[in-house]
Amino acid sequence: MKVGIMGCGSIANTLVNFKLEDKLNIDFASFYDLDKDSAEELAIKVDSKVANSLDELIESSELILECASQGAVRTSIPQILESGTNVIIMSVGALLDTDFKTQIENIAKDNGAKIYLPTGAITGIDTVKAAKMGEIKSVSLTTRKPPVSLGLDSNIKSEKIIFEGKASDAVNKFPKNINVSSTLSLASGIDADVTIIADPNIQNNTHEIHIKGTFGELVTITSNVSSPDNPKTSLLAAYSAASLLNKLSETIQIGS
Ligand SMILES: NC(=O)c1ccc[n+]([C@@H]2O[C@H](COP(=O)([O-])OP(=O)(O)OC[C@H]3O[C@@H](n4cnc5c(N)ncnc54)[C@H](O)[C@@H]3O)[C@@H](O)[C@H]2O)c1
Structure with missing residues (x-):
């Protein structure tokens, strides 16, 4: 599966390291960040490319992982879903706005796309x-x-x-x-x-x-344990995104 990354900070870094350690069963389609240098840094490590715009990210990806910000969720997720592309959202806080959640749920249904929310840094x-x-x-x-x-x-x-x-x-x-x-x-x-x-x-x-x-x-x-790059983010949040990415292609799916 070709996965595009939106937001090239601590979570994206951990995912790239997992890929380099051969622990992630996906290919990176492209990397997108408001700060192009961050995107370039990660793309080079896994021999992938930088997306210069949201359109380029969408065009290159079968699934897009958002690990950027609540703002990015509000401004970009509707357009991604309109293209029929599946998304994993890390900045889940944006979905407690019930109107917004209903809006993106409807766009996803109308365009045959799925929205995945990883467990994140908690249990169960x-x-x-x-x-x-x-x-x-x-x-x-x-x-x-x-x-x-x-x-x-x-x-x-x-x-x-x-x-x-x-x-x-x-x-x-x-x-x-x-x-x-x-x-x-x-x-x-x-x-x-x-x-x-x-x-x-x-x-x-x-x-x-x-x-x-x-x-x-x-x-x-x-x-x-906090992420080494961002004390606000727990390492387990990135692990949870990685585990979900792998689960999407696993034959035996464990857990509900
Ligand atoms: N679901 C969870 O359990 C969980 C846990 C930890 C973090 N998070 C959330 O995941 C997100 C990423 O976390 P992180 O630690 O990797 O953050 P980070 O600050 O290390 O990296 C975020 C990156 O996204 C980029 N960015 C911000 N807005 C953007 C936009 N509109 N378009 C493109 N790029 C944009 C920034 O330039 C930065 O490089 C944050 O919103 C964080 O709150 C969720």
Whole structure:
């Protein structure tokens, strides 16, 4: 499968490294970034090419992986889907805007395209989807990050709650940090209760999920190593995109 990359930052870098380590069963069609140098840097590593425009990216790709920004999702995903090209969206926060989500869902249906949302840097989205077959009564997410991962002063001495509210609000206030709350909300059908804590005593980005429903109760904790290129992004997010890319061509598909 020929995959085009939109956004050539930390996630794209990890994917390129996986390809170089022969762990990714795809070919890179082309690389696109507002910063052309970033695109060129990655394209050279895997003997691929730079797309000079969104049109060029679309023309060269069977599937496009967005790993850029919520803004890129809003401005580019409708056009990509209109061309009938499948997409994987990493900046999932943009989809908690219900009108936008409905708009792109309709465009995808009309043009025979699919929209894939990877699990990202949390545990158990397949379980959440299964739980939703019954009734889910509550969903909460507590995210702890070192202050620097939240773009805050590194001099913060003790832990500090910096957000309490709904996921739909969190993704607007922290567009680069809390995509997982969006994936969790979309999978569960409930606008999750989110708490974000800046914690100077931890190194890893930690996501703790509590869900109650007719199935029983689920508690997960994921302690994530940050990407070396971007402390806001957990390595597991890129691993999850890579795993989804491989899954699309696997004969035996594990997990719902
Ligand atoms: N779903 C998840 O669990 C999850 C986890 C981590 C990060 N993310 C999201 O994935 C996205 C990428 O993360 P990253 O760490 O690789 O980011 P990054 O900042 O390292 O790289 C993003 C790249 O995209 C480029 N870009 C931004 N807007 C663009 C546009 N409109 N068109 C083309 N290129 C554009 C930037 O120039 C940059 O090179 C972010 O939105 C991030 O919030 C999602």
